Amino acid sequence: MKVFIQNTLTRNKDVFKPRKDKEVKMFTCGPSVYNLPHIGNYRTYLFEDVLERMLEFMGYRVNRMLNFTDVEDKAVNEARSRGFQSLSELTRPNEEQFFKDAQALKIRIPEQIPRSSTSVEQAVDLILRLLDHKHAYRHGRDVFFDPLTYEGFGRLYGLDMSQWPAQRVRYRKDTYPGQRWNLGDFILWHGAKKDDPFAWETRIGYGRPSWNIQDPAMISKHMGFELDIFCGGVDNLYRHHDYNLAVMESVSGTTLASCWMHAEHLLVDGTKMSKSKGNIVYPADLFQKDWSSDFLRFFLLSVHYRTKLDLNDESIDQAWKKFTTLRSLVREFLHSKAGAGDARHENAGPVVRTLLDGSLIFLADDLDIPSTVNFLIKNLEQLQAMKKDKKLSSDNLEDILSSLDKLDQILGFIF
Secondary structure, eight states: OOOEEEETTTTEEEEOOOSBTTEEEEEEOOOBTTSOOOHHHHHHHHHHHHHHHHHHHTTOEEEEEEOBBOOSHHHHHHHHHTTOSSHHHHHHHHHHHHHHHHHHTTOOOOSOOOBGGGOHHHHHHHHHHHHHTTSEEEETTEEEEOGGGSTTTTTTTTOOGGGOOSSOOEEOSSOOSSSOOOOSEEEEEEEOOTTOTTOEEETTEEEEEOHHHHHHHHHHHHTOSOEEEEEEEGGGGTTHHHHHHHHHHHHHSSOSEEEEEEEOOEEETTEEOOTTTTOOOOHHHHHTTTOOHHHHHHHHTSSOTTSOEEESHHHHHHHHHHHHHHHHHHHHHHSSOOSSOSSOOTTHHHHHHHHHHHHHHHHTBTOOHHHHHHHHHHHHHHHHHHHHTTOOOHHHHHHHHHHHHHHHHHHSOOO
16 A cells, blocks of 8 residues: 655655665654653654554554753753753653653654764764855854755755845744744854863763754664654744755755655644743643543544644544544444354445444555544444444454454554
């Protein structure tokens, strides 16, 4: 079965083709652990989790990387404000909570998770190569990347380079608020004084790598310079992923990834979550309101990953009705016996086979989980009616449960 993916890079729904047959290298942007991940972050991690599960079910060998960003302006500022002498004092409790939340939500986590703090020397190596190739330059203690030295800069987002300023402009922060483009040179290395506890002594001086070089450092260190799928949230389309792409390809001269996927925002009552608005929602907040972890997983997957999901009373009610309907139908087949006889009923056979095959068709179409759920409910209701009419055998029932078990290995919310 072919897998179709809506590719951010090409703006088309492409047939997925890895570089090597049945081997997939997939990078999934992990959390910035200066703070706890919120449910919008987990929505992205969940679509990536289902993507990995689906590809593996279809026979691909997936090498997935998820990382922790533990060195950045926000982490440094927060650690300083709280009087910490190391970033780990700030970040490790958040990492531990991430593991707990991921386990509750059945998000599979790679055995090893690289951190920015353990990839500093690799970042330095990339910067030295960029300096040597004239893509980067020093300015005082800092190092900046000049996007005009890289042909095709901004193509992932679709940036209009005709608006680029004639005079050089430098952007020193790791991140900037809002969905905006910084038309100018972006920072790769934050030079620091010797007494800075949040910096390293390296071949390019004392300092720390910027956010813009950290993902390239971790990826190249652990996966090389060529990936098949690059995933993240839609926020990363503003600056970050084009920065990653430019850095990696300027060093390697090869295509970083042919397929890019981005998950849309999760809103709260129509508004984007932000600290200033006080509307950030964490998994623990919903668990305290008696949400089950299975329902939270279902809710975060209930709308297509490329469509905004709004946390409001209406969307919760709609998701709850579908979730309980699906679970009720599954329980009926799980805890009851079919009609007499062991031979598969002739009329039921095609409907039973469609349960799995039809679901996979929707999943292979750009991970269309909402259509998969609708199809499952409709198909199970049809099988339920056949069961009441004694048109299902025990063998049919075994086939149904086998199909549901296989689908649950991908979706993670059926049982």
